[in-house]
Amino acid sequence: MRAKAVLISLSAAILCLTGCTESQKPTTVVDNSSAVTTSSSTDSESDDKTAYYDSTPISQAYLSGNTANLDDKQLEIYNKAVSAIETIITPDMNDYQKELAIHDYIVGCASYDEAHLNALGIGLPNSDNPYGCLINGKAICSGYSTTFQLFMDMLEIPCKTIYAADFEGDDHSWNIVQIGGSWYYVDACWDDPIPDFADRPVRHKYFNVSKEYMKTKHVWDDSELPDTDSTEFSYITQMITHINSVDEIESLMENAVDNMQDSVAVTSDMNEFQFDEADQIDANFDERNIHGLSKVFDNFCDKHTDYQVYCQRVQNGNDIVLVIYMRRFR
Numbered sequence: 174m175r176a177k178a179v180l181i182s183l184s185a186a187i188l189c190l191t192g193c194t195e196s197q198k199p200t201t202v203v204d205n206s207s208a209v210t211t212s213s214s215t216d217s218e219s220d221d222k223t224a225y226y227d228s229t230p231i232s233q234a235y236l237s238g239n240t241a242n243l244d245d246k247q248l249e250i251y252n253k254a255v256s257a258i259e260t261i262i263t264p265d266m267n268d269y270q271k272e273l274a275i276h277d278y279i280v281g282c283a284s285y286d287e288a289h290l291n292a293l294g295i296g297l298p299n300s301d302n303p304y305g306c307l308i309n310g311k312a313i314c315s316g317y318s319t320t321f322q323l324f325m326d327m328l329e330i331p332c333k334t335i336y337a338a339d340f341e342g343d344d345h346s347w348n349i350v351q352i353g354g355s356w357y358y359v360d361a362c363w364d365d366p367i368p369d370f371a372d373r374p375v376r377h378k379y380f381n382v383s384k385e386y387m388k389t390k391h392v393w394d395d396s397e398l399p400d401t402d403s404t405e406f407s408y409i410t411q412m413i414t415h416i417n418s419v420d421e422i423e424s425l426m427e428n429a430v431d432n433m434q435d436s437v438a439v440t441s442d443m444n445e446f447q448f449d450e451a452d453q454i455d456a457n458f459d460e461r462n463i464h465g466l467s468k469v470f471d472n473f474c475d476k477h478t479d480y481q482v483y484c485q486r487v488q489n490g491n492d493i494v495l496v497i498y499m500r501r502f503r
Contacts, residue, residue, distance in 0.1 A: 198337055198338040198342070198344065198392075199337070199394075200335065200336070200337040200393040200394040200395075201225070201335070201336040201337070202333050202334070202335055202336075202397070202398065203225050203227075203322075203333065203334045203336070204332075204333045204334075225315075225319075225334070225336065226301065226302040226303070226315070226319045228250075228302075228303060228319060228322060228323040228326065229326070230242060230243060230247055231243065231247050231250055231251050231254065231303075231323060231327075232323060232326035232327045234247075234251055235251065235254070235255060235327045236327070236329070246304055249304065249308055250303045250304055250307055250308065250323070253307040253308060254303070254307065254323060254324060254327060257275075257278055257282075257307075257324075258324070258327065258328070261274045261275070261278055262274060262275075262328070268328075268330050268352050268353070269352050269353070269381075269406045269411065271328050271330065272325070272328075272330060272350060272352060272359075272381075273380070273408075273411075275321065275324040275325070275328070276321070276359065276361055276364070276375075276377075276380055277375045277433075279306065279317060279320050279321060279324075279361050279365075280361055280364050280365040280375050280376070281375065282306070282307065282310060283305075283306045283307075283310050283311060283312045283316070283317065283320075283365065284310065284311060284312075284365065284367075284369035285311075285312065285313065285362070285365060285366075285367050285369065286300040286305065286311040286312060286313050286316075287367060297309055297311050299316075300312050300313045300316050301313055301315040301316050301319070302315070302316055302319050302320075303316070303319055303320040303323050306319075306320040307320060312362070313362070314344075314345050314346045314347070314360075314362040315336070315346040316362075317346075317360075317361040317362040317365070318334045318335075318346040318347055318348050318360075318361070318362065319334060319346075320361075321334075321348050321350075321359065321361050322334045322348060325348075325350055330350060330351070330352070331350065331351035332348055332349070332350045332351070333348065333349050333350075333398075334346060334347075334348055335347055335348065335349065335393060335398070337391065337392060337393030337394070338391070338392045338393065339390060339391060339392065340389075340390045340391065340392060342392070345362075345391065346362075347359060347360040347361075347362070347363075347379070347387070347391065348360070348361075349398065349399070350381075352381070352406040353403065353405055353406050354403070355401055355402050355403035355405065355406065356384075356398075356399040356400070356401055356402075357381035357382065357383070357401055357406060357407065358379070358381070358382050358383065358384060358386070358387040358391075358401065359379065359380055359381060359382075360379035360380075360387070360391070361379075361380075363378070363379045363390075364376040364377060364378060364379050364380060368503070370503055372433075372501075373501050374429070374430060374433050374434055374435035374499065374501060375433055375434060375435060376435050376436075377408045377434070377435070377436065378436075378498075380408045381406055381407045381408050382401075382407065382408075383400075383401035383404075383407070384398065384399070384400050384401050385401075386454075386488075389453075389454045390454060403490075404489050404490035407489060407490075409438045409487060409489045409494055409496065410489060410490075412434075412436075412437065412438055413438040413439065413440060413489075413494060414437065414438070414439050414440075415439070415440050415441065416439050416440070416441045417441065417442075417443075419443075419463060419464065419465040419466055419469060420465065420469070421439075422437070422439060422466070422469050422497065423469045423472055423473055425437040425439065425497075426469075426473050426482075426497060426499055427473070429499065430477065430480075430499055435498060435499050435500065435501075436496055436497060436498045436499065437496070437497050438487070438489075438494045438495065438496045438497075439494070439495050439497070440492070440494055440495070445462065445463045445464065446463070446495060448486045448493040448495070449493075450486065450493070451485075451486045451487055451488040451493050452485045452486045452487070456485070457483045457484065457485060458483075458484050458485050458486050458495070460483075460484055463495075466484075470482045473499070477499075477501075479501055479502060479503070480499050480500060480501050480502070481499075481500045481502065482497065482498065482499055482500070483497075483498055483500075484496060484497045484498065485498070
């Protein structure tokens, strides 16, 4: 029988840039497409865009085909990013598919620089920018977000980087991206939890979520940032499957794991799937409320003894969807 599913332990969701614990922090939004920084803070230091990595020269070099103005460090980043694009991006992909491929690539090629968590807060150099993420394979939240920004600019997908705080008041950084006319929120860092290890399925809990969902764990001045007015390109919408029997879920879970994904989303006309409310972001749904689901989970965990399984009722636009997570541990 499977072990009782538990919430994942400490992850990148409580990690930060500097370890600052102020209750409120300014919000800075960087748009590399025009190299503009704006801030809700009146502190002049927060308006200094030199504090934020600007990958515009690299993305412009890619779009123009001219690398003459790049320095050695920028050229290393450029070559690594171009190689990734040539490997994982194909001409038949739409913007959502490109974005998903980039997200999964970033999560796969880097791990959180845990050295920043020591008493001195000193980790590897460049962990706050694409060099650390792509070349060293180590990043902190700003390293993930600036790398995501770089790729989106190279692929000409509208994107911005947000510098603000997480729910504990620690410095944090994430992105917003425009797909199909709607803005979605993305946090690649929190989709790459600690501890990291090879062959771990990629998480998408913070991939193309709504502003309201992101606000449950992220704190920022959102007055000037767009709402998410569509769920068409949310991760849940794109992967959702309508089922007629609970028994169908196990094969969906197996297919997800085979494709290095960690979750499946299902809807059904069966009464047990007509939910009145969604679960809080850190709360689980008792699978015993759905007849036969515990057996499905047990069967899966008997085959995959290094996995834990749990599920949540997740709001997706006007619908409440059952999302099942398969978490692999060492």
